[in-house]
Amino acid sequence: MAVFHAFRALRPTPEKAADVAALPYDVVNREEAKSIGDENPLSFLHIDRPEMDLEPETDLYDDRVYEKAKENLDNMEEKGILVQDQKACYYIYELVRKGKTQTGIVGCSSIDDYMNGVVKKHELTREDKEQDRIHHVDSCNANTGPIFLACRYPDSLLTLMNNWKDHHEAAYDFTEEDQITHRVWVIDEDEVISEINKEFAGIDSLYIADGHHRAASAVKVGLKRREQNPGYTGEEEFNYFLSVVFPYDQLCILPYNRIVKDLNGLTVKAFLGALKFNFELMLMPGFPCKPVEKHCMGMYVDGQWYHLKAWPDIYEKKDVVGQLDVSILQEKVLRPVLGIEDPRTDQRISFVGGSHKAAELAEIADRTGGVAFVMYPTSMEDLMKIADENKLMPPKSTWFEPKLRSGLFIHKL
Known part of the structure; x- marks a missing residue:
């Protein structure tokens, strides 16, 4: 008590x-x-x-x-x-x-x-x-x-x-x-x-x-x-x-978005191709993409916005931490494709929390030829469940x- x-x-x-x-x-x-x-x-x-x-x-x-x-x-x-x-x-x-x-x-x-x-x-x-x-x-x-x-x-x-x-x-x-x-x-x-x-x-x-x-x-x-x-x-x-x-x-809870300074030596075409193994990609021409449900995220690269939706088989059998969108991004994109092993220490990744507009993230990504990810916010229910199970969230999962x-x-x- x-x-x-x-x-x-x-x-x-x-x-x-x-x-x-x-x-x-x-x-x-x-x-x-x-x-x-x-x-x-x-x-x-x-x-x-x-x-x-x-x-x-x-x-x-x-x-x-x-x-x-x-x-x-x-x-x-x-x-x-x-x-x-x-x-x-x-x-x-x-x-x-x-x-x-x-x-x-x-x-x-x-x-x-x-x-x-x-x-x-x-x-x-x-x-x-x-x-x-x-x-x-x-x-x-x-x-x-x-x-x-x-x-x-x-x-x-x-x-x-x-x-x-x-x-x-x-x-x-x-x-x-x-x-x-x-x-x-x-x-x-x-x-x-x-x-x-x-x-x-x-x-x-x-x-x-x-x-x-x-x-x-x-x-x-x-x-x-x-x-x-x-x-x-x-x-x-x-x-x-x-x-x-x-x-x-x-x-x-507002989203905690990610920006990576470069594409880890990949061309834009190769980068997009690598994502298709784990995500359904949809080009969103003309306006920023803001996700409206869990397991989806917006992505900006090379002047274009995309909507990414994770294939169900990559999260359905995961625990509550593995099902977080920030976990999916880390395990399926940041680490294997962009080479971000430890987001706590890697200087190539930055985090933008709160109510920053998606267009601001795109401007930052354009400066270095990198990629921006607009996340769907973590829920309070997930936060409490993770804490109840004595588990830990990935860094920069929530912005209140x-x-x-x-x-x-x-x-x-």
Whole structure:
């Protein structure tokens, strides 16, 4: 059963919330972060990407980067931009994108639940990325970015959440430049807090939708703190990590598309011929091809769009991972035809997630004479099934939109 508890969030004052709120650290690069930070001194990227405030040549993993993160965080708290709540609360976080709403509850998950499999994973993590966030959490003495979780919400919990929204004013309500609206309500009544705690105690599994590296790092910091405090009781804040839990059926997974810089020495004719062993190919003249069902994908090469549909015999007897479109592409095209053995490390392949238009992918492919693949998005049902079976997805299988904002909730350890 899931342990999910209320906490005293360090968070922006209402008039500063829109300025503080920032995209997650791992969806903006160094240059983008600096551009945003230079324009907005209150952006939480000054904490999550503090290298923007140091010399351009500073190594991303230099100790000074983490020291600057703490300095910037402390400074925002000292100036009253961030204020910690006086009592432990839950928080409702609602995001609206293109008319679609997802509403979840913000609280803290147990590091023990992560270790014993109640909080379930579906991706591998990289040691260098883990170490970066470990140092960041340890230096700031806080979880600065929420882990994006999902579960099967009980109807009673949905009703409780909706009733609170209907009868209370939102603490934050703002729309960003990307036209995504963010609303937050503070649940501060003891009776309701107790009821939410009981509701989560009846949930068997929480699934990491996004934030595997942040979760792994937060857990390792918690374990480190336990070693440093052998008399710990289990109630200390370092035993928990910041999370937002959404109903799985409200979430939107967008495709994670692929672009390969070249055709591995093949002519276009030979490349197309190699695909016909595993796919039905249909030329789509005049417009980009976007797949509308599983086991299909769009492909752009040499000025032409094609629709690819996998032959059933290449996936029907596969397990849930083998049936993913990203797995089919890797096993039947990227590895044997284009020579991409490890998409995690091969510099010839790039990944484009989110709502980028197919025409943008075609432009990138044209620059190098390569090929672009437009994928059909992975489903939440497949994600949860893979996690339930303790299996792993291929890299870059899911892209969630909208992205949660960092800076609206900080969990102090």
